[in-house]
Amino acid sequence: MPILEEYTYVFAIGTFFALLEAYNNGANDVANAWATSVSSRSVTYRQAMLLCLIFEMTGALAVGARTASTIKNGIIPISAFENNAGVQLLAFTCASAGAATWVMWCTRHNAHVSSTYSLVSSIAGVGVATVGAKGVQWGWNKGQGLGAIFSGLAMAPLIAGGFGAAIFMLIKLVVHLRTNPVPWAVWTSPFFFLIAGTICTLSIVYKGSPKLGLNNKPGWYIASVSLGTGFGLFLLAALFFVPYVHGKVVKKDYTLKLYHVFLGPLLFKRPAPADAEFAKVPDYAVIHHAGEDEDDSSSDKSVTKVHSxxxxxxxxxxxxxxxxxxxxxxxxxxxxxxxxxxxxxxxxxxxxxxxxxxxxxxxxxxxxxxxxxxxxxxxxxxxxxxxxxxxxxxxxxxxxxxxxxxxxxxxxxxxxxxxxxxxxxxVMGTPEGRRMDRVYAHATKYPNEVEYLYSFVQIITACTASFAHGANDVGNAVGVWAAMYAAWSTSTATAAKAEVPLWQIAVTALTICIGFITYGYNIMKVMGNKITYHSPSRGSSMEMGAAITILIFSQYKLPVSTSMCITGATVGVGLCNGTPKAVNWQRVGLLFFSWVMTIPIAGLIGGITMGLFLNAPHF
Structure with missing residues (x-):
């Protein structure tokens, strides 16, 4: 089919806004997903960037295309465009522009919104401007309409909160409440490798990537491969990870290096240094929002002190x-x-x-x-x-x-x-600082040795959460971009089952990672420790609960907000402290308010933009 040459400039603009929306997704949702790990000091920001790049790309390329068809065709039916490729191209260009504009403004002002719901709402607004309200799929539409997508506004945080709370309560009962919790933490840690390995493998195999030929396998195959991979990681953790952390946490062998992990069970016989009892692990029971105003601690000594x-x-x-x-x-x-x-x-x-x-x-x-x-x-x-x-x-x-x-x-x-x-x-002494002091006071601080061990586990759960995000959210931007590309390259309105090119998924996933690396700090600096007290054991439960929820929704082709899932899991874990006062409900309320307001605002931006261009005078 011939290329729609007269709309090449529209496709170029649409590509820019589609990639900008993906960039904002990384700066917003991915930053929120990694905020718990960085704020808990389990990983540094740079380490999070590298791990994000690896697992986001893997999740996107393995299972990321599954949600693309819902975004692309489940909200505005393909018949609404009456086989007019130019209108379809313009529609998805305006949808990307509306979502990207809103999310970029919010990210710049440290306002945490859902990029998923921004895009969905913008597409709905474009649909109203194009074919009228009756032409938009407001109902369930076999799980692909707005009713199904917006049901996640309430379902996703609750489900993620339940999973996160269940996982943390398991840690709390099995480890934290013990008289001597450190050995219990060491010997039960492989269980989390089992969960992470099983969930990641299940997401690939069960209705997974058609490119790998795994989407039509029988149930016994899916179960055996998923559990086999999970138990394989469990065995590797028991052989290599447990001896390593046993030496670091129980023996307090500060001379151990990361490459010593390959010695495996031989580390049990490795003698600890004579002064090992004086070794200390990092202090995780710190208030990250507070600090002293040290005027001279970080000022340039070569510059004369001048009051600004x-x-x-x-x-x-x-x-x-x-x-x-x-x-x-x-x-x-x-x-x-x-x-x-x-x-x-x-x-x-x-x-x-x-x-x-x-x-x-x-x-x-x-x-x-x-x-x-x-x-x-x-x-x-x-x-x-x-x-x-x-x-x-x-x-x-x-x-x-x-x-x-x-x-x-x-x-x-x-x-x-x-x-x-x-x-x-x-911000010490500010209203927010005092509020968080009250919230932290209701959270039990567990031994640093236990939290240090779970900092390793949190790396696994954070990578699982990043894999889940790549599997789910890459479909948002790539769905509309794929529709633009198909309409432009074939001069026909794209079919409902048009395949999303793998190179577009890769480019979108890479753009998401770049957004997190270069702009994610705007969200991360306000989301870390602003809802409840964070620590590695809590953070690993939050991330795993969110990851499981995202993967469940992704397998059923339902785009869901990563932000909502991690927020729900954070609240669920915070409530496990035993009192509602351990959660900053003001921040939770502001987040929910921003989610709700995203729907009309993003919809209006996309709809008004589409209405102006569609009805502009021309000759």
Whole structure:
């Protein structure tokens, strides 16, 4: 079939917005999925990036195409386009534009929304603008209509919360509540390898990738392969992982290196150092949102200390000088001088904003000390600030020319060096800080040796969650992109069963990973430890509960929000502390509000865009 040449520019624009939507998906949903691991300090941000790249790509290429047909054809029936390829191409271009615009704005302002529901809502709005409300599949539509998709708004968090709570309660009863929990944690750890291996294999084999010829296998084959892989990992963990963590946690052998894991059972005979009893494991019972304001700890020593406008604003606000005080009249000595000073109003909002900006400046000061491209770029921006006057002033134009080469470098590398723990320093004493102190007070802190062991387990569960995300969410962006490509390349409205090219799945998955690496810190810095207290044992339960839920929905071709699943699992695990006060319900309420508001806003953006272009005057 001939290419729809007159719509090539539309396809180019649609491709840009489809990939931008995938980029936002990585910056939003993937960042949320890895926030528990990074905030629990089980992995560093850079380690999370590498693991994300591997498992997102694997999940997308193995089972990712299954949800594409639902996004592509389950909401707007193919007959609605009346075989007009141009209209179909324009429709999915506007849908991608609406979803990408909304999610990008929310991510930039640290607002956590669902990229899945943004795209679904935008497609629904486009459908209304194209064929009217009656032409949109509002009902169940054999599990592919909006009714089936939006049912996940309530079902997915509840199911994920149930799975997460069940897994954590199992850990709590078997390990945490024991008199000596460390040995119990060591010997039961292979069980989590069994779960992770079985779930990942099941997602590939059971209704899995047609490319591998696994989608039509009998039930006994599916069960034997899935359980066989799971028990294989269980055996490997028992032979190699258990002796390694036994030496690290029980014997406290701090001389063990990661490559010693291949010694297996021989590590049981390895003698511990004489001073092993003094060895310490990382402290996981820390408050990540708090911190001291150390003015000189991260400032450039080569630069003379000059108070910034933010610092002066903060100090003036604290003194009561941020706003002009109204003179307090003296009534015959009725008020003392101290009483008059205390009566001066304080601009609390100015204090709060200055506090956050100073914390960010300390982080930037650390980046300026680093070597490599990011250090050079941050120093360039710092040493060439814009001066007074408009942008067209000569000195401002010179500064802009010097700063221009640094901007793309910062855009590419800033996320690689971002420290979400430092980004939360500086909010001590704020309303949010005090609220989280109350939430953390209701969470039991377990021994660091046990949490250290589960930090290894959490890596497995995080990788499983990333695999599940790649299997599910890659279908969102690739579904509409595949529809655009089919309409453009064949000049006909794409068929309901059109195959999604593997190269499009790969490109979309890679774009999702790039979004997480370069922009995910915006969501991760506000989602880590903002709902309940996190630790490796809790985080592994949250991630596994979310992963199981996502894979279940994916196998039945139901796009579901990764954000909703991990949030539901987080709340479920938080409630296992025994009191509702261990959950920050204000944050949960804000999240739910943002999910609900996404539906009309994304739908309106997509629908209005489609209506304008579809009905624009032409000749």
């Amino acid at each position: 406008d933010d610092e002066l604003a903060e100090k003036n606000a604290i003194k009561g000088d941020a706003i002009t005080p109204t003179p307090v009249p003296v009534h015959n000595g009725a008020k003392t001088l101290a009483e008059e000073e205390n009566a001066v109003p304080v601009n609390a909002q100015a204090v709060y904003q200055a506090q956050l900006r100073r914390a960010l400046e300390r982080h930037h000061a650390d980046l300026r000390k680093t070597r490599g491209p990011i250090g050079w770029a941050m120093r360039t921006l710092h040493n060439n600030p814009p001066g007074a006057g408009s942008v067209y002033e000569r000195h401002n134009m010179k500064a802009l020319l010097r700063r221009l080469p640094a901007y793309p470098v910062v855009a590419c590398f800033y996320g690689l060096y971002y420290d979400i723990h430092k980004s939360q320093v500086g």
